[in-house]
Amino acid sequence: MNRIVKKSLIKYSVGIILLYITVCSIACSEKMVDPMAASLSLTEEQSYTAADATAAFNAFNTYYYNPTAKLYYSNTDQDDIGAIWTQAIYWDIAMHRYIRTGDEVDLSLVHDIYQGGYDQYxxxxxxxxxxxxxxxxxxxxxxALARAYELTENPVYLEKSISGFARVWRDSYDPVDGGMYWSFDHTGKNACINYPTVIAAMRLYHITGEVDYLDKAKDIYAWSKENLFNNSNGQVADHKIGDNPPGYEDYTYNQGTCIGAAVMLYQATDSSAYLDDAVKAADYTKNEMSDASGILPAEGDWNEQGVLKSIFAHYIHLLIEEADQDQYRAWIYDNINSAWRNRDTARGIMHRDYTAPCPTGVVQSYESSSGVAFMQLFDPLTE
Known part of the structure; x- marks a missing residue:
């Protein structure tokens, strides 16, 4: 479901001059984000700072987080809670934030979001x-629950993760033809359940050491490679329905979870075939799905797909940082800087379209999330 980026390596100056706002008071809505710690709008040569990453996260929470429900609104009107699955992605972003800062306030937010989900679902x-x-x-x-356990060692998070995995495996796995069904009525086998199943199994394998999880991950990955992956160019199909050919639609989260699944299996097995797949998937995203300047696609025209690049962010980070594939770093920084440069400077929120100014009206949390995710994951080039 993703579009791939045609790389444009913009070289960043070693001595980047950072401009800070000392006094800024812009009233454009009922709520305001104090942008004093954030840099002025970036030029093509400038890169975001740690202060910018903090400002981006704070703005996202100011406009989208409901401290009573302890979950996120769907849009800046704050009239309803966002979709159930996107809350897990927002929880991931909060965890990325805590990993970046180590701040107890950020850890409290991680626990709060768990409680919000518990109460709501x-x-x-x-x-x-x-x-x-x-x-x-x-x-x-x-x-997300497995990741939260790794961060906090709260056994409740692990128990919920294990029981959730078992429930899905029991009813989604096809023991005859392989693969995982997406819907409860078993209408098709989609990338958005198969590759995440591999990732979940690998996280639980890492935590528990139970080889059964590794075996399940290998099984689903092999089915996915056979049925959802174009081995010649790294494109990930969105779905496979019955005996029909794979349904190829480009989405960044499918490319991302394929990358993540492959990297995690590579780390566990040391088989270079998995890493080769991850690189192919990243290359397709970069060279085929992105625009001529290397900017990722603006998915999610007023729908939940705005969150897709938030998922991609996590797994391209895994490929770069844990599989030593540094060739993608400049491409990702170009995207982050473009998203931040085009933010709504009054509110501090970003948009799914990194190439154009963020709208000043109603914006969805889905649309604003990916830039925040990237900025929490990737350390600034300079402090």
Whole structure:
């Protein structure tokens, strides 16, 4: 479902001059973000700072976080809570923030979001088919819960992750033809459940050491490579329905979870074939899905797909930082800087379209999330 980027390596000056706002008071809505710590709008030669990453996260929470529900609104009007699966992605972003800062306030937010989900979604009762009606909705939370356990060692998070994985595996896995069904009625096998299942299994394998998780990850990855992956160019299909050919639609989160699944298996097995797949998927995203300047696609025209690049951000970071594929770093920084440069400077929020100024009216949290995710994950080039 993603579009791939045609790389434009913009070389950053070694001595980047950072401009800071000392006094700024812009009233454009009922709420205001104090931008004093954030840099002025970037020029092509400038890069974002740690202060900018903090300002971006704070602005996102100011406009989208509901401290009563302890979950995120769907838009700046703050009239409803965002979609169930996107809350898990926002929780990931909060964890990225805590990893970046180590601040107890950020750790408290991590715990709070768990509680918000617990209160909103029937205590993470995976058998509740009113709250949970698509398998991948559960699996995004399974991944986030496992990650939260790794950060906090709270055993409740691990128990919920394990039980969620078991529930999905029980009803989604096809023991005859392989692969994971996306919907409860088994209409098709989508990338958005298969690759996340591999990632969840690998996280639980890393935590528990239980080889069964590794075996499941290998099984689903092999099916996905056979049915959802174009080995010649790294394109990931969105879905496979019955005996029909794979449905190829480009989405960044499918490219990203393919990359993440491959990197995690590479780390566990030391098999270069997995790393080769990850590189192919990243190359496709960079060279085919992005625009002529290397900017990632503006997915999510007033829908939940605005969150897709937030998922991609996590797994391209994994490829760069943990699999030593530094060739993608400049491309990613170009995207981050473009997103931040085009933010709404009055509110401090960014948009899904990194190439154009953020709208000043109603904006969805989905649309604003990916730039924030990238900025928490990738350290600034300079302090």
């Amino acid at each position: 029937d205590g993470y009762n995976w058998e509740n088919t009113t709250e949970w009606f698509i398998y991948d909705d559960i699996m995004w939370w399974v991944i």
